[in-house]
Amino acid sequence: MGDTSIMEEVGSETLHRMLYYMKLHRFYEDRIEIVYRQGKLAGPVFLGRGQEAVGVGSAIQLGKDDYIFPSHRDLGAFFIRGMTPEAVSLQYFGRRDGPMRGRDGNTHMGDWSLNIGLFVSHMADTVPVSAGVALVLKMRKQGNTVLCYNGDGATSRGDWHEGLNLAAVMQLPVVFFCVNNQYAYSTPLHKQMAVPTVADRASGYGMPVDSVDGNDVLAVYVSARKAIQRARDGQGPSFIECLTYRMTGHGSHDDARYVPAEFFEEGKKKDPILRFVAKLKAGDMVTDGEITEMDARIMAEVEDAMAKGEAGALPEGPEALAGVFAD
Ligand SMILES: Cc1ncc(C[n+]2csc(CCOP(=O)(O)OP(=O)(O)O)c2C)c(N)n1
Numbered sequence: 001m002g003d004t005s006i007m008e009e010v011g012s013e014t015l016h017r018m019l020y021y022m023k024l025h026r027f028y029e030d031r032i033e034i035v036y037r038q039g040k041l042a043g044p045v046f047l048g049r050g051q052e053a054v055g056v057g058s059a060i061q062l063g064k065d066d067y068i069f070p071s072h073r074d075l076g077a078f079f080i081r082g083m084t085p086e087a088v089s090l091q092y093f094g095r096r097d098g099p100m101r102g103r104d105g106n107t108h109m110g111d112w113s114l115n116i117g118l119f120v121s122h123m124a125d126t127v128p129v130s131a132g133v134a135l136v137l138k139m140r141k142q143g144n145t146v147l148c149y150n151g152d153g154a155t156s157r158g159d160w161h162e163g164l165n166l167a168a169v170m171q172l173p174v175v176f177f178c179v180n181n182q183y184a185y186s187t188p189l190h191k192q193m194a195v196p197t198v199a200d201r202a203s204g205y206g207m208p209v210d211s212v213d214g215n216d217v218l219a220v221y222v223s224a225r226k227a228i229q230r231a232r233d234g235q236g237p238s239f240i241e242c243l244t245y246r247m248t249g250h251g252s253h254d255d256a257r258y259v260p261a262e263f264f265e266e267g268k269k270k271d272p273i274l275r276f277v278a279k280l281k282a283g284d285m286v287t288d289g290e291i292t293e294m295d296a297r298i299m300a301e302v303e304d305a306m307a308k309g310e311a312g313a314l315p316e317g318p319e320a321l322a323g324v325f326a327d
Contacts, residue, residue: 006218007283015285018060018217020294022052022273025076027298028085031306032092036252040310042094043105046122048073050215050247053272054179056080057220058147058240061228067133069117069126069148072107073179073246077149082114085301089309102315103324124154127163127176134172134237145231146174147224153184155198161205164239168206173231175224176202176239179214181246186258202239214242215272218279245270 007015029047036045048055055077059068062081070077078088083099090098094105110118117133119126130148137144154160155178167174178198182189195201199211208230212219220242227238245267249256256264280286 001222003218003279004283006222007279007285010218010221012285014060015280016290016294018056018221019273019276019280019286019291020298021056021060021076021080022217022276023294024079024085024298024301025052025056026273027295027302028075028079028088028305031302032089033252035092035306035310041092041105043092045092045252046072046107046250047248047252048075050245050267050271051179051181052076053217053220053276054177054214054242054244055149057217058175058177058224058228061221061225062147063144065115065142065144067115067117067130067137067144067146069119069130069133069146071119071126071149071151071154071179072122073151073181074149075107077147078109078116081111081116083109083111083116085305086308087111089305090312093309093312094314095309095312096315096319097312098309101319101322103320122151122154124150124157124160124163126150127154127160128166129163130174130176131163131167131170131172131237134167134174134231135170137173138170138234143232144173145228146172147177147228148174149177149179151184152178152180152182152189152198153187153192154178155201156184156192161201164202164205164207164237167237171234171236173234174237175227175231176237177224178202178239178241179244180241181244182263183246183250183259185250185254186256197241199239199241202241205239207237207239209239209241211241211243214244215270215275217272217276244272247271 055074059077059080099109110116134146247267
């Protein structure tokens with residue numbers, strides 16, 4: 001299926017929303033990284049720069065009663081589900097009114113009221129939990145689905161394998177994404193697995209496995225659409241490996257000197273936002289004027305979110321302890 005026919009099918013409104021969320025993800029993170037370097041944040045910052053197409057191309061297709069279990073690099077998916085830039089800033093600044101009420105300062109966050117599952121570690125602990133949520137949806141015959149996102153490093157952990165197996169055996173309505181940015185912190189892919197792709201690992205569990213260019217939001221969209229439909233139709237789980245590039249260190253504290261310069265060059269050439277804009281323009285789906293207006297709107301939103309995050313109140317001592325220890 002060519003890009004033009006996909007774009008015609010998806011329609012200009014959804015395409016514009018996709019561009020908006022990819023840019024919001026990028027602009028927000030560019031700005032929060034500066035705030036981090038200014039020494040204003042208590043915790044680290046983890047960026048999904050270069051990986052925006054995966055969360056956006058998939059989560060944009062969900063309905064209100066679906067669930068996501070994002071990782072620390074899927075900020076666009078958080079925004080799509082309704083978490084506001086202001087809420088994310090309150091989180092980063094460790095403020096009382098943030099999603100974790102000031103008890104964590106980085107992206108360890110979620111919000112059950114928005115069907116965004118929480119994670120404790122960056123690794124695969126959300127995989128069996130998302131299978132559990134999918135089991136509930138299946139038992140309720142809701143026709144809803146769960147999208148679960150992990151990095152390549154997470155697939156070396158036992159809970160990833162157990163979760164995939166459980167979902168396949170029980171035919172659960174969940175889609176597992178591997179956002180394969182080719183590094184787990186400083187460990188390149190070939191040093192943590194002896195098969196060439198994560199798809200090779202997933203294919204042992206008895207579910208459809210797809211591999212897509214994770215820097216092509218339309219390719220992610222099409223693959224995710226099929227997998228989501230399967231889940232809704234009661235046909236069980238799917239796995240999608242999205243090959244992408246981490247265009248940054250593991251976190252903002254990491255200058256990634258262990259990554260060869262060519263890797264970053266390659267990532268830059270395949271920038272998912274620039275590629276999407278080029279496709280939209282080639283298909284007459286967006287004008288320069290619309291892009292300029294969108295950029296200005298997003299920058300204003302991000303500035304507002306930073307100001308509100310910084311101005312937010314810190315938790316009082318007893319509030320900071322609520323829910324931390326059993327009564
Ligand atoms: C159980 C556990 N072990 C180790 C860590 C430290 N850690 C955080 S992220 C990470 C690497 C994750 O790599 P990957 O799954 O490829 O995701 P990416 O960060 O590349 O998106 C590690 C080792 C952790 N948070 N939790």
